Amino acid sequence: MKSSLNKRFFSVFFIAAVLPILCIQKTYAQNSVDWTAVHTKTMESIDALYSLNFDVAEKKCAETIALAPGDPRGHFFRAMIHYYRYTLITNSEADYHKFVAHSKRVAEVCDKILESRENDSKALFYKGGIIGYRGLIRFNKGDHSAAFWDGKEALSNLEDALELDPNNADIQMGFGLFNYLISQAPSSIKPMLKVVGLEGDKYKGLRQLENAAKNGVYCKNEAKRWLSTFYNWEELYNRSASMYKSILTEYPQNTWIRLGYINLLVNSLRNPDEVIEQTKEMEKISKHDFKKPLSRAYLLCGSAHYFRLEYENAIQWYNKCVTLNIDSSHVKNAYWNIGRTMEVMGNRKEGWNYYVKSEYDKKEYLKPLTDDDIVLIKFENLFRAGKYSSVTAMENEIKDRKWNDDDKGRALYSLGRSYYELGQFLQAERVFSQITSLKPNDNAWLPPYALYRLGIAYAANKKENSAYEVFTKALEYENYSSEEYLKKLIIKEQHKLKKKS
DSSP states (O other): OHHHHHHHHHHHHTGGGTGGGGGOOOOOOOTTOOHHHHHHHHHHHHHHHHTTOHHHHHHHHHHHHHHOTTSHHHHHHHHHHHHHIIIIIIOOHHHHHHHHHHHHHHHHHHHHHHHHOTTOHHHHHHHHHHHHHHHHHHHHTTOHHHHHHHHHHHHHHHHHHHHHSTTOHHHHHHHHHHHHHHHTOOTTTHHHHHHTTOOOOHHHHHHHHHHHHHHOSSSHHHHHHHHHHHHHHTTOHHHHHHHHHHHHHHOTTOHHHHHHHHHHIIIIIOOHHHHHHHHHHHHHHOOGGGHHHHHHHHHHHHHHHHHTTOHHHHHHHHHHHHHHOOOHHHHHHHHHHHHHHHHHTTOHHHHHHHHHHHTOOGGGTSSOOOHHHHHHHHHHHHHHTTOHHHHHHTHHHHHTSOOOHHHHHHHHHHHHHHHHHTTOHHHHHHHHHHHTTOOOSSOTTHHHHHHHHHHHHHHHTTOHHHHHHHHHHHTTOOSOTTHHHHHHHHHHHHHHHHHHO
């Protein structure tokens, strides 16, 4: 869990040094340069990049460089093309080395500008950006100490640029990213951040990003993209969806953005109908080079049907993932999901064959599902499908089950959340309170998460003191899955309660 959190944090942390580079339009005193054309070509390269049309983006960058070889914009976005090709598509050494070569050229162009104009905000931004990318590459290669110092140097350049132009909404986007991401850093890396002098402010960061999304020029869509992620982390799911939809309106062919939206629909908004529509839309536009997000979308679409207990449809979508055969891990997951679906349908023998194909550890499926197991699966799936009334209608049925505290706690958790989603907050309070008295063996997350949800229900019923009390109690729990994520959510809710008092 810590490794996953660290990787996610750094993957976005160092990009934060780069994204604001889209934002500055300040010109240089080079003779016979058509700066309007430079700006236009730069925008065209950015549009092509967001559309994942790398060949067109490469052409536009070359045209920009031909117009103004001493300007960083064309050089920077050419480097960024190879960065994204490397990280999203090929993972090849050739693209990695092209990125390194082009990034070196960006730094050289920026340094030449700063030799004569040390307060040039544009050069400061591009230099900070390329250093940020270098830091990300170093982190991925295991050189964490150097990566931290790169982050500090990148931020220093951004600070200087912002001081020169403090009211530029696009410039603020970079600081919004830094402020938010640093504030959300896992505890395991906070000591190193402190050593290099990096501190963040989550709320300030969100405000800066929101300003860029509303008033920015070059960075408007990029700010929306990061807000779509951060709103999801903050459980502001509808806001996240609005950001995704806004970007897709302008760049419908961006399959990675669409995949992010589909993932939000499945795991947060619980909207299977829209999942299916978005996956069908992705099928229309996916090119050969971008089949990996489609493969993942097939898995998510299969799960959307599975959650709705539409098992035959689920198997059809999982089989699409198998047939596409783009990512071996996706195929293995598809086989496992087909096996589990068939067993839930009552066909364990056929399900076993797919379990074997999945290459999962045999102990994961050696023991057959019991009737109680299948009821619990269906119960949780109905919640995941957003069928809240169907879940609450089954409350008496689950009371009759002789479940252990783990299974009972899981069932009650879905029940309590369903009551909350239906606006029946007193019922939610009743159910979440029951979970706090259980002693699960394999699901240590249940008590603290139940207390968090209980606090949310109390707050909805305007019982602020009770809410704050159970939030504080939830913070006492340790050593459970997604611990840091939950504690950040709790601290956010306590902050909101303090503001009301």
